[in-house]
Amino acid sequence: MRKWKVVVSDYIENDLDWEVEQFAKMDNVAFEHYQLKQAPKADLIAKIKDADIIVVNMATFDAEVIGALEKGVLLIRHGIGYDNVDVAACTANKIRFAYQPDYCGTEVAETAVALIMACVRKLFASLEVLKDASANQIWNFAPMGEVHRMFGQTLGLIGAGRIGGRVYRMLRNFGMKIMVCDPYLDERQKGALGIGEVYDLPTVLKEADIISLHTPLNSETRHLIDEPQLRMMKKSAILINTSRGGVVNTEALAKALREGWIAGAGIDVYEKEPPPPDMPLFSAPHVTLSAHIGWMSVEAGWDIRYKIMDDIQACVAGNPPKNTVNKEIDGVLGGKVYREL
Numbered sequence: 001m002r003k004w005k006v007v008v009s010d011y012i013e014n015d016l017d018w019e020v021e022q023f024a025k026m027d028n029v030a031f032e033h034y035q036l037k038q039a040p041k042a043d044l045i046a047k048i049k050d051a052d053i054i055v056v057n058m059a060t061f062d063a064e065v066i067g068a069l070e071k072g073v074l075l076i077r078h079g080i081g082y083d084n085v086d087v088a089a090c091t092a093n094k095i096r097f098a099y100q101p102d103y104c105g106t107e108v109a110e111t112a113v114a115l116i117m118a119c120v121r122k123l124f125a126s127l128e129v130l131k132d133a134s135a136n137q138i139w140n141f142a143p144m145g146e147v148h149r150m151f152g153q154t155l156g157l158i159g160a161g162r163i164g165g166r167v168y169r170m171l172r173n174f175g176m177k178i179m180v181c182d183p184y185l186d187e188r189q190k191g192a193l194g195i196g197e198v199y200d201l202p203t204v205l206k207e208a209d210i211i212s213l214h215t216p217l218n219s220e221t222r223h224l225i226d227e228p229q230l231r232m233m234k235k236s237a238i239l240i241n242t243s244r245g246g247v248v249n250t251e252a253l254a255k256a257l258r259e260g261w262i263a264g265a266g267i268d269v270y271e272k273e274p275p276p277p278d279m280p281l282f283s284a285p286h287v288t289l290s291a292h293i294g295w296m297s298v299e300a301g302w303d304i305r306y307k308i309m310d311d312i313q314a315c316v317a318g319n320p321p322k323n324t325v326n327k328e329i330d331g332v333l334g335g336k337v338y339r340e341l
């Protein structure tokens with residue numbers, strides 16, 4: 001009987017006791033798990049190089065790490081975004097690369113909506129007003145500045161895939177006009193959401209009151225929002241980012257907030273994670289920051305564990321995972337599901 005070695009390079013769960021228990025019931029699987037998120041590359045390679053199936057959360061799987069896999073047939077990303085994995089290197093090394101696109105879309109959309117509301121309603125800024133009123137026993141709302149109702153405002157969605165599409169559904173009942181910018185929008189998704197016109201980025205940046213980012217991070221979208229784009233936005237506009245930190249130039253955003261080119265921002269994701277203490281948004285005004293919690297919920301946490309276990313069990317049985325990223329691998333492998341060992 002073929003013995004499979006499954007290795008987790010790094011994980012976000014408190015423990016992997018459930019996985020240990022499941023694999024213990026399978027006598028053809030040996031399971032190891034590590035926390036090598038920021039480990040030196042040599043240490044990462046040493047622990048994964050003889051694995052058949054690897055599960056990665058945040059560790060960097062560049063061409064060198066992927067090239068070091070001696071037996072690897074399947075790499076699984078624990079999550080939706082996969083900018084920490086060199087997809088072309090997986091294909092070049094005949095490794096199937098899978099991801100989990102369907103476990104926390106609702107949670108991320110809820111986080112985007114929460115950030116939009118926190119910014120529009122100035123929820124956190126109002127704490128200072130409350131403390132001041134309590135100390136002086138008189139309300140003074142002047143420091144709140146202008147607050148506007150969301151009803152009637154224009155929401156610009158940059159990316160209307162799984163998560164952007166959910167935000168669209170959630171907010172269309174708020175009486176907002178919604179403008180979508182997504183040059184690659186799937187026709188079925190367009191029809192399902194009832195989106196008529198799709199706009200280009202400058203038009204949405206110029207016209208929207210709230211811009212919410214929902215694109216993947218890739219070479220095209222890195223710093224999609226930089227100085228020129230921030231300068232195109234209305235002075236009263238707010239920017240929400242729950243996608244990937246690298247989609248926005250952090251320095252440019254901090255400058256835009258300090259100099260009043262835009263009115264506010266709600267940010268869940270950072271160019272470097274966790275962000276360093278001198279990350280400029282910590283000292284910028286009018287910004288609501290959360291700790292990359294878009295994905296987080298008890299329900300999503302279990303969903304992704306079950307889905308990854310399903311993919312591993314499918315592989316051990318010779319079947320494909322639910323969602324392959326490098327679909328061209330089918331051609332590279334000549335129709336086989338996994339490369340011969």
Ligand SMILES: NC(=O)c1ccc[n+]([C@@H]2O[C@H](COP(=O)([O-])OP(=O)(O)OC[C@H]3O[C@@H](n4cnc5c(N)ncnc54)[C@H](O)[C@@H]3O)[C@@H](O)[C@H]2O)c1
Nearest residue numbers: 080081159160161162163182184214215216242243294295
């Ligand atoms: N904050 C979190 O915790 C968290 C959790 C999961 C996912 N995410 C991130 O959310 C983002 C969206 O995920 P998703 O599942 O909706 O992805 P998706 O692939 O379903 O949708 C992405 C959409 O962006 C569009 N797009 C691509 N390039 C574009 C461009 N240049 N301009 C405009 N649109 C463009 C695509 O056509 C697609 O419709 C990803 O960056 C992902 O990493 C964040």
